[in-house]
Amino acid sequence: MIEIRNLSFEFEKRKILKSINFNIEKGECILIAGKNGAGKTTLLRCLSGVYNKHGGEILLDGKSIGPKDRDKIGYLPSSLSLYDKMKIGEAIEFHKRVYSNFSLIDILTYKLEENRKIEELSKGEKVLFYLILTLSHDPSYFFIDDVLHFLDPYLREIFLNILIEKMEEKKLSIIMSSQTFSEIEGLPTQIIILDRGEIVLNENIETIKKTYVKITAKEIPDNLPVVYKTDWDSFEEAYVYPYSENFSGDFKVEFLRLSDIIKSIIGGNYAKKRD
Amino acid sequence: MNRKIYYFRNKPELIIFKNLKKYKKSLDISVLLYYINNTMKVHENLRIDFSSPVPIYAQVKRHIKYLILAGDLKKGDDLPSVRKLAAFLRINPNTVAKAYRELVFEGIIDSRPGKGFWVKERKGENGERKKILKEEFEKFIEKAIKLGFSSEEIKEFLENFIGGVNDRD
Amino acid sequence: MLKKEIKDTFREFFVILSLIVVIILLATIKNFDFYLIPLLELILLLYPTFSGWSIFSRERKEGGFEHLFSLPIGKLSILLNKLIPRLAAILIVLGIYFPIREFFASFFFFERSVFVLLYILLFILSFSFSLLFTSGAIVFVSVIIIGAILAFVIKMLGLFSYNFLFFFISIPILTFPMVFIYSFLKDDILPLQFFNKKYLTRSIFVFFVVLLGLSIIVKVSGFNENTYYLLSDDGKIIISNSKKTMIVDSENNKKIFSIKKRIFPIIVKEKFLYGGMESKDGAKLVSIDLKKGKIKILYKVEKYYRFVAPHVDEEKLTFLVKRGGENKFILLIKKDKMEKINCPKKFINEDVLLFKLISNSPLTFVYTKQSYKTYLYKEGRIKYLFKGDCQFYKDKIGLCDSKSFKVFQNMEDSNPVFVEEGKCRILSRWFEWPYERRYIIIKAKTGNYIFDFETLSLSEIKLKIKKNEFVGTGNFGDKLIIAVWNNNSGKIKVLTFSKGEFFSEKIYSSSFKGRRYIFISKKGMMVVRWMKKYEFIKF
Numbered sequence: 001m002i003e004i005r006n007l008s009f010e011f012e013k014r015k016i017l018k019s020i021n022f023n024i025e026k027g028e029c030i031l032i033a034g035k036n037g038a039g040k041t042t043l044l045r046c047l048s049g050v051y052n053k054h055g056g057e058i059l060l061d062g063k064s065i066g067p068k069d070r071d072k073i074g075y076l077p078s079s080l081s082l083y084d085k086m087k088i089g090e091a092i093e094f095h096k097r098v099y100s101n102f103s104l105i106d107i108l109t110y111k112l113e114e115n116r117k118i119e120e121l122s123k124g125e126k127v128l129f130y131l132i133l134t135l136s137h138d139p140s141y142f143f144i145d146d147v148l149h150f151l152d153p154y155l156r157e158i159f160l161n162i163l164i165e166k167m168e169e170k171k172l173s174i175i176m177s178s179q180t181f182s183e184i185e186g187l188p189t190q191i192i193i194l195d196r197g198e199i200v201l202n203e204n205i206e207t208i209k210k211t212y213v214k215i216t217a218k219e220i221p222d223n224l225p226v227v228y229k230t231d232w233d234s235f236e237e238a239y240v241y242p243y244s245e246n247f248s249g250d251f252k253v254e255f256l257r258l259s260d261i262i263k264s265i266i267g268g269n270y271a272k273k274r275d
Numbered sequence: 276m277n278r279k280i281y282y283f284r285n286k287p288e289l290i291i292f293k294n295l296k297k298y299k300k301s302l303d304i305s306v307l308l309y310y311i312n313n314t315m316k317v318h319e320n321l322r323i324d325f326s327s328p329v330p331i332y333a334q335v336k337r338h339i340k341y342l343i344l345a346g347d348l349k350k351g352d353d354l355p356s357v358r359k360l361a362a363f364l365r366i367n368p369n370t371v372a373k374a375y376r377e378l379v380f381e382g383i384i385d386s387r388p389g390k391g392f393w394v395k396e397r398k399g400e401n402g403e404r405k406k407i408l409k410e411e412f413e414k415f416i417e418k419a420i421k422l423g424f425s426s427e428e429i430k431e432f433l434e435n436f437i438g439g440v441n442d443r444d
Numbered sequence: 445m446l447k448k449e450i451k452d453t454f455r456e457f458f459v460i461l462s463l464i465v466v467i468i469l470l471a472t473i474k475n476f477d478f479y480l481i482p483l484l485e486l487i488l489l490l491y492p493t494f495s496g497w498s499i500f501s502r503e504r505k506e507g508g509f510e511h512l513f514s515l516p517i518g519k520l521s522i523l524l525n526k527l528i529p530r531l532a533a534i535l536i537v538l539g540i541y542f543p544i545r546e547f548f549a550s551f552f553f554f555e556r557s558v559f560v561l562l563y564i565l566l567f568i569l570s571f572s573f574s575l576l577f578t579s580g581a582i583v584f585v586s587v588i589i590i591g592a593i594l595a596f597v598i599k600m601l602g603l604f605s606y607n608f609l610f611f612f613i614s615i616p617i618l619t620f621p622m623v624f625i626y627s628f629l630k631d632d633i634l635p636l637q638f639f640n641k642k643y644l645t646r647s648i649f650v651f652f653v654v655l656l657g658l659s660i661i662v663k664v665s666g667f668n669e670n671t672y673y674l675l676s677d678d679g680k681i682i683i684s685n686s687k688k689t690m691i692v693d694s695e696n697n698k699k700i701f702s703i704k705k706r707i708f709p710i711i712v713k714e715k716f717l718y719g720g721m722e723s724k725d726g727a728k729l730v731s732i733d734l735k736k737g738k739i740k741i742l743y744k745v746e747k748y749y750r751f752v753a754p755h756v757d758e759e760k761l762t763f764l765v766k767r768g769g770e771n772k773f774i775l776l777i778k779k780d781k782m783e784k785i786n787c788p789k790k791f792i793n794e795d796v797l798l799f800k801l802i803s804n805s806p807l808t809f810v811y812t813k814q815s816y817k818t819y820l821y822k823e824g825r826i827k828y829l830f831k832g833d834c835q836f837y838k839d840k841i842g843l844c845d846s847k848s849f850k851v852f853q854n855m856e857d858s859n860p861v862f863v864e865e866g867k868c869r870i871l872s873r874w875f876e877w878p879y880e881r882r883y884i885i886i887k888a889k890t891g892n893y894i895f896d897f898e899t900l901s902l903s904e905i906k907l908k909i910k911k912n913e914f915v916g917t918g919n920f921g922d923k924l925i926i927a928v929w930n931n932n933s934g935k936i937k938v939l940t941f942s943k944g945e946f947f948s949e950k951i952y953s954s955s956f957k958g959r960r961y962i963f964i965s966k967k968g969m970m971v972v973r974w975m976k977k978y979e980f981i982k983f
Contacts, residue, residue: 050634051634164358164367186365
């Protein structure tokens with residue numbers, strides 16, 4: 001289990017993360033969403049040890065995380081930072097020396113050409129190679145920054161299949177940040193939404209699917225917990241959270257897909273900022 | 276009569292299935308998923324509705340029950356492995372595992388160590404079937420009422436429709 | 445990790461190695477060897493600069509920082525993994541360079557120790573700046589500029605002794621890598637801009653604090669405030685510090701007179717003290733009457749000029765006048781007459797220890813510090829004589845290396861008048877060199893001997909001199925005094941000879957232990973400890 005306690009990060013006196021608290025248990029998959037600049041990448045960098053100078057604590061099984069513990073952590077950064085001039089074979093060799101239990105996982109769909117240089121790979125191939133490389137040191141925790149958008153539909157399919165296979169095989173715990181949700185909607189068990197460095201929502205996926213709804217009515221009742229409201233000429237539309245069956249009134253309730261939920265929460269925050 | 280519906284997500288990949296033996300070594304789950312193996316008789320209905328408030332594991336459970344009741348999965352048939360089903364549906368493998376676990380608990384399926392899950396029993400013959408039918412009818416009638424049909428008209432329509440189905444057989 | 449770094453290092457190492465080989469080949473093909481070493485020196489100084497800068501160049505170019513810091517390696521070991529192979533490589537190159545230099549040596553910019561220090565300093569500086577600027581070119585240029593300034597100060601100004609200058613410059617410069625390592629371990633590197641700002645302010649702050657602290661320490665402790673001592677043959681002690689110059693009679697320990705000026709004592713000759721006096725407009729050569737205390741300015745040079753390598757014989761006094769690292773001319777003082785002789789071109793860049801003009805003849809002996817070689821210079825022609833110790837007496841020269849001891853008279857025919865074969869060494873002290881000495885002591889394989897230049901005779905003395913013992917001598921007319929001391933004990937053994945015959949042996953004890961210089965006069969000896977304290981022991 002990784003516990004994140006009071007995590008904060010400052011960059012040039014600008015607070016990028018403010019007092020982040022959450023846990024990730026074994027086998028869980030957390031989706032981190034938020035608009036650009038909300039601090040998703042910074043959070044993942046703190047977790048994977050790229051940033052060390054943060055406030056608060058990151059505990060792995062109750063102990064503060066150190067360089068050696070990164071053996072158990074895989075990190076797939078959106079910068080796809082690898083040595084570009086290295087050949088694929090050299091990069092594998094390099095990782096073999098650095099990680100204590102590295103053994104290249106067997107991926108039949110994607111053939112690694114050892115003599116190709118990393119800079120010759122397309123972005124999508126690079127993501128896939130990085131995924132294979134990172135999964136090969138047998139991490140228990142896997143952090144994925146927003147990389148899905150680099151992949152074309154075919155490679156995206158392979159990427160997700162490898163990920164799901166390893167999730168099942170190794171009981172991976174995953175924290176992933178993404179801007180596209182339709183393809184990965186079935187994966188997360190928990191969703192965290194960040195806004196300006198703070199957690200605005202941290203909820204179990206089943207709960208949020210049940211309690212986050214869109215309500216359409218001539219006039220939205222005032223007593224509803226409205227997140228975001230749109231006023232059309234003849235009727236009003238509101239995203240309501242948390243919704244409960246007890247709410248009554250003359251309105252139509254619609255349950256939502258994850259992308260709509262996230263979109264409306266982020267939109268609601270934008271609207272709040274405007275006010 | 277079992278209707279086998281093969282799911283091909285990407286048409287060009289069909290070429291691969293034609294030469295399956297030739298390519299077998301380079302295949303893994305991602306490609307294998309286009310080719311639905313004999314044990315995995317996936318019905319159209321086995322689709323996850325992500326906009327539903329019903330949890331995914333519950334949806335998976337319901338679908339498997341439906342497949343069993345519809346006869347697509349017979350007693351003794353193997354169920355797809357957790358990994359394969361999760362990858363096919365693009366859902367968290369833990370969710371599939373949870374659905375399977377509950378089905379085992381309900382006594383509908385069972386697991387063989389090292390060999391996966393298989394259909395144990397066609398259980399809840401009446402109750403379950405009625406429940407599914409009821410749900411479908413609720414949706415149908417709601418829509419019919421909205422369209423302004425009276426209860427008489429609906430009855431008539433249903434009788435005619437059932438007659439039509441019998442004729443076809 | 446280490447393997448990758450070694451690979452990266454080897455690539456650079458290979459380039460520099462092949463460059464060295466190409467230059468050497470060029471030297472053998474064409475007559476190029478005069479320019480070889482200076483060229484190699486410049487190229488070799490670029491190598492540590494490049495190597496230091498390149499520690500993170502790949503991460504920067506190929507965008508690997510995020511990957512690097514997510515590896516299960518601590519930051520300290522990342523740094524060590526990167527630094528150690530490169531440090532090893534630059535040291536290997538240094539090891540290769542010195543034999544080449546020895547082989548081809550004809551002319552070079554830097555002395556060995558200066559070169560090594562500059563070489564290492566450039567490496568340290570360039571890795572300290574490696575993350576500071578986005579462009580390697582800027583790092584390169586800035587380090588080269590700093591290096592050039594360092595080299596210029598060392599080479600051209602030459603005001604301080606090398607050791608002191610390096611101490612003073614190196615310590616504040618060493619704060620750069622310290623702050624770099626601290627910042628590297630502490631701060632997050634990924635937002636480089638941010639790291640740079642913090643690192644830059646931090647290192648500039650620390651640099652100036654250390655510089656200021658060091659200056660204060662040096663000023664307060666008087667670290668560089670050396671007191672210079674000199675003892676005249678008749679027992680007058682000359683003490684000179686930054687405030688005043690004092691003459692003390694050793695007989696009764698009474699002050700004879702003092703001058704409120706700093707005079708660097710060079711030589712005492714016939715009741716006159718010759719010394720250098722520094723002033724804002726340049727150095728002056730002065731003579732002080734040891735009885736009356738009258739100062740007479742003999743010669744004045746412009747700023748940055750110095751008087752070095754003094755030599756006295758019966759009729760004249762010579763100095764070499766130096767500016768920065770260059771020898772400009774020879775100053776000859778003969779009964780209040782002064783003459784300026786141009787320094788032979790060959791010796792302009794040599795660090796000359798001894799320069800003797802035999803009478804007014806153009807015959808000149810040079811004994812240099814760089815190569816410990818003795819040259820004979822005549823009518824514009826230079827002849828290499830000998831590598832080893834040398835000693836003058838009137839028109840004779842004694843040369844001694846590890847195998848033989850030879851004495852030449854009338855250098856024109858270059859036939860030695862005296863030869864002793866065997867393992868030899870002249871037991872002499874550097875501060876006695878300005879004097880012409882009639883006797884010298886030679887340590888040979890078969891025993892210890894005294895050689896008398898007047899009679900050209902060698903006689904054995906029953907004197908045991910251990911490896912860590914030092915010998916000082918003084919000759920006053922027919923009298924010879926030999927002092928033998930060990931730096932570990934306070935005991936000093938003094939032997940007196942008169943007219944070549946053994947006269948007496950006595951053991952004196954000094955309250956000083958450790959590194960000491962001993963000056964000998966007729967009446968007693970002065971023990972000086974580390975340019976700070978002195979003690980006079982009467983015979």
